[in-house]
Amino acid sequence: MATEFHNLQELRHSASLANKVFIQRDYSEGTTCRFQTKFPSELESRIERTLFEDTVKTLNNYYAEAEKIGGQSYLEGCLACTTAYLIFLCMETRYEKVLKKIAKYIQEQNEKIFAPRGLLVTDPIERGMRVIEISIYEDRGSSGSSSGSSSVSGSTAR
């Protein structure tokens, strides 16, 4: 795990940022946090479709778990209300616990899957839970390949 992380740092030093892809939110099931699993065309040559989809689906499952309205959330809500929500000052909410799990998962995915392919996934919480930002790096040594800005066509079919 440590050596792969060093690969990630070496990636940042030896590679240059070529492009960024933003995976948008999927609102078809309401306002709960879900991201689209549609595979962006910019990543076609970089990563297998199934790996990408698995990552996004796992993230969606984590968010669904955090936002689930059921017995545990009622208990947490009612208990917090009786203490005038002061308990939130010392206790971590269920959502925050899941967010920590998500951060760990994204770091693992970056080390194992995305960094060796020259990609980097940013935690959605750093972008206001609006998008999953995937940075595409290119080896500085490679010549000729475009810097990416002109090749980005917003032609992802909607």
Add this chain to the structure above:
Amino acid sequence: MITRKVRKWEKLPGKNTFCCDGRVMMARQKGVFYLTLFLIVGTCSLFFAFECPYLAVHLSPAIPVFAALLFLFVIAMLLRTSFSDPGVLPRALPEEATFIEMEIEAANGNVPAGQRPPPRIRNVQINNQIVKLKYCYTCKIFRPPRASHCSICDNCVDRFDHHCPWVGNCVGKRNYRYFYMFTLSLSLLTIYIFTFDIVHVSTVLEVLVCFFTLWSVVGLTGFHTYLISLNQTTNEDIKGSWSGKNRVQNPYSHKNIFKNCCEVLCGPAFPSVLDRRGLMQEDSPASSTSAAPSSSSSSNPMSQTMKTTAPLIPNEHTPDDAKPSIAASAEKSDSPKEEDPPTPQPWVALIKLI
């Protein structure tokens, strides 16, 4: 170049004021909030000072105790509502803004010169209902469903209800339940004090304040109870988004009053996505450089055109000079840190609060 570490709240755009090194977040105008505090604390002080000795002796000592607990609950709810992040959505960073711009342009195709480009709207289907997502020219994002831009705080807020001057903050996804508990508990407290005031009148002022507060606060609580049972926001109610014309129905409602109430009041406690207390690097240039002025010149036309005066309902503009400034920001090279015009020292914000 002098690099120093600053907290992220110092660099946040928008018109909020921060206190306690980013732990507290409020709107700029706090005068009415101080009035609310004064009225509640003042009236309750009169009650405890003049009424309670009589009530404790002649009726029951439990009466002042319960009043004190209720009073503390009201204050706790008020402070929670006023001081917390209502659910502000951070603005898009340059790369994301450019990406969205390019998607819009690809979707619109070529617009003949002289013609207005079509409005920036994205349609999504939620529970078999088409919902239009509008583009926010200030935040450079397509607003999520139920989000709205507050012109007073100059932020997009998720599940925006309204901007409440009485609590000195917006009411949105994160603090709506605290706001509701505040109005509910304040109603109960007012009714409680008013009842005992009538039983034994000690201060006429107290009676008057309670009487007028009663009608407004109880009415407001009733209104919000109605909204919660339908899973609607004040903003949607005012705009008539789900009023039933053209067969539009509220796609967020579970069609069950109990389920709607549970979702709004007992749903998960959403965390803030702002990371106000996170640290970031700030490079203050030793001599004048081109970076800071160019970013300020591209962002200033934006903020000037977005100034509005509507207090409750956020206005939307499609400024014609938005396009050149967005194009200017797209030309900027990719840089990891945000470039902002120099901001005042953090302690200045604290002094402004006093």
